Amino acid sequence: AKKEIQALVDKYKLRVNPDALITDISIGQQQRVEILKTLYRKADILIFDEPTAVLTPQEIQELIVTMKNLAAEGKAIILITHKLEEIRQAADRVTVIRSGKSLETFNAKNVSAITLAEKMVGRKVSFTTEKKAAKTGKDILKINDLVVKDAENVTKVDHLSLDIRAGEIIGIAGIDGNGQTELVQAVTGLTHSQSGEIILDGKNIT
Structure with missing residues (x-):
């Protein structure tokens, strides 16, 4: 079985160590x-449902290459996603569905993201956002050099510093599992931090 798995890894350039434990890999x-499981079971049709939701940009590109390699070997791929540029990069044809009905099928290389978006939602879509600059006030929340570890003593928030001012919305972006949950739990007092401080409206609440 291990030899067959390694052969599949080599054939489809999947870069997986058959001896690795799931807990130790990304x-x-x-x-x-x-993907290897389905190939090992000799599947000819693979369905990817929102496969890029938890991947980094580099991993997304690697997945697209993998899908193209599978297609080149004669596999049929169904890619379900709302990410329009990924559809245009990966797919040969794209079918838009809305309210459970198939609306239209396009050549993925020849259709624009705007056309796809309008078909998906059933109205004109603007890809630009008009917004004025925020009028910010005093610091409401200051996070200084915060370190938070999980139950397994793995560092999840690594010396993070952040200032949030009155009148602004601050976004925190990251793939799931990269410390967002632990940061929120530490700020709201649901878990302890190992070091650093949290200042709310001038009061240290660490």
Whole structure:
């Protein structure tokens, strides 16, 4: 079985170590393991449902290459996603569905993201946002050099510093599992931090 798995890894350039434990590999590599499972079982049709939701940009590009390699070997791929540029990069044809009905099928290389978006939602879509600059006031929340570890003593928030001022919305972006949950839990007092401080409206609430 191990030899067959290694042969599949080499054939489809999946870059997975057959001896590795799932707990020790990245989300992207775990996804490749799932692909390997279907190939090992000799599947000819693979359905990817929102496969890039938890991947980094580099892992997304690697997945697209993998899908193209599978297609080149004669596999049929169904890619379900709302990410329009990924559809245009990966797919040969794209079918838009809305309210459970098939609306139209396009050549993926020849259709614009705007056309796809309008078909998906059933109205004109603007890809630009008009907004005025925020009028900010005093610091409401200051996070200084915060370190938070999880139950397994793995550092999830690594010396993070952040200032949030009155009158602004601050966005925190990251792939799931990269410390957002632990940061929120530490700020709201649901878990302890190992070091650093949290200042709310001038009061240290660490």
